[in-house]
Amino acid sequence: MPYTDHALDVPEQTAVAAAAASAPSVLNAQPWLFATGPDAVEVRADPLRAPTGTASAERDVYLSCGAALFTVRAALARLGREVRVSVLPEARDPLLVARVAVTGDGGDPAAAALYRWVGERRTNRHPFRPEPVPAGVFTLLRGAAEREGATLRRLDAEPEYQRVLTLIRRASLTEDDAVREDRAARLTAGTPAVPVENLGPVPRREGRDGDTAVRDLAPGLGLPGRGTAAFEPHPELAVLETPQDSPASWIAAGQALQRLLLEATGHGVAASFANQPLEDADLRADVSSSAAHFGHPQMVLRLGYPLTRPPAAPRRPQHEVLRRVGR
Structure with missing residues (x-):
């Protein structure tokens, strides 16, 4: 033909x-x-x-x-x-x-x-500026997710914000040793999945307020060149959700994620991910328990205006x- x-x-x-x-x-x-x-x-x-x-x-x-x-x-x-x-x-x-x-x-x-x-577009694990993403820009991001059949839910009110932030902290503390060991092996291989330049600095711990949503992918590894930094004290968080929870829904969530991330990049907004509680079946249920009408949580995003632009x-x-x- x-x-x-x-x-x-x-x-x-x-x-x-x-x-x-x-x-x-x-x-x-x-x-x-x-x-x-x-x-x-x-x-x-x-x-x-x-x-x-x-x-x-x-x-x-x-x-x-x-x-x-x-x-x-x-x-x-x-x-x-x-x-x-x-x-x-x-x-x-x-x-x-x-x-x-x-x-x-x-x-x-x-x-x-x-x-x-x-x-x-970059996944940015460095500190962000403290100012929030404007409502108008977030509306565009939410619209991008909706075009792919997903919902982007902004965590901008208490007690929901603190509840999800607590789940993120809890998941980080209770992560299975085998999961950490698998990730450490990948990060210290000859060609690491995430180079030091993309890991971002080690979050500086300053009491409870220092335990931010920023995920340290290499705790205790002492990788050279990372340094430490204080991150934004009130990270901007949003949850990407779908009405159903099946492989087709996960694919839709991935399409929604990339669409909204590209939209965000065009408006100078960066993102990283705080999916720790979604990797635990029980904690994942807790993320959505107070907002079940939105659907099933697929991603937890940290959004903001970057101070550093990492390499690809x-x-x-x-x-x-x-x-x-x-x-």
Whole structure:
């Protein structure tokens, strides 16, 4: 069959896969694979890449792949392509997260506009400025999540804010030793999943108020070059939630996450994640217990205006994640 005018050539396929591989993922594990051809891009899960030992391990893989999926959509829109997205299209192949078929010329202008921020987005584990994100900007972020079927709930009132912050602290203190050991092994390997420059400084402890939502991914490892820093005393927190809690919902949450993160980047807002209580099944239920009508919590975000812009985190070599199909 002859190619249509909107078929993807090899450089375009490469560009789409490279953009998708820049998406955020749990511990920068990048648990995905891509298959590209002239008429479609497939996103597949690569669960062997993901950290293990937490109640959220499977969910985190699908969330990460969902973030990559939205980036595929944005990249194709930037190339002027209309697409049809099929999520979990083959029941017998749950690792096939999505197939994005190229159906014509055009593309989603809103997704295309967000593509410019793909290379600028960072997970920022450094201190933020103390001022809150303005209500108008947060409304845009919430709207971005809603376009993907999720809710971004701002924790801006007591006692809910302090309750979730307490759950974050509790989860950090009660984390299983095996989970810490697995993460430490990844961070101290020859090519760490998260380099020191991206870990951010060790949070300076100054009593209860010093136990912020900022997650120290390498407690006690003494990695050179980190230093210590005082973080914002009242971190801005938001919870990303979905009505259901299934693999399809996790993929939707990942798409919502990447969409809102790109929107945030365009407005100078950075984010890191405080998902500690979501990695514990009991504490995850507690995160949503007072707001069950919003749905199931998928991510806890710390938002703010950065003082430091970290470098881009390293990516897997393209030959490991990209397979070409078709002629």
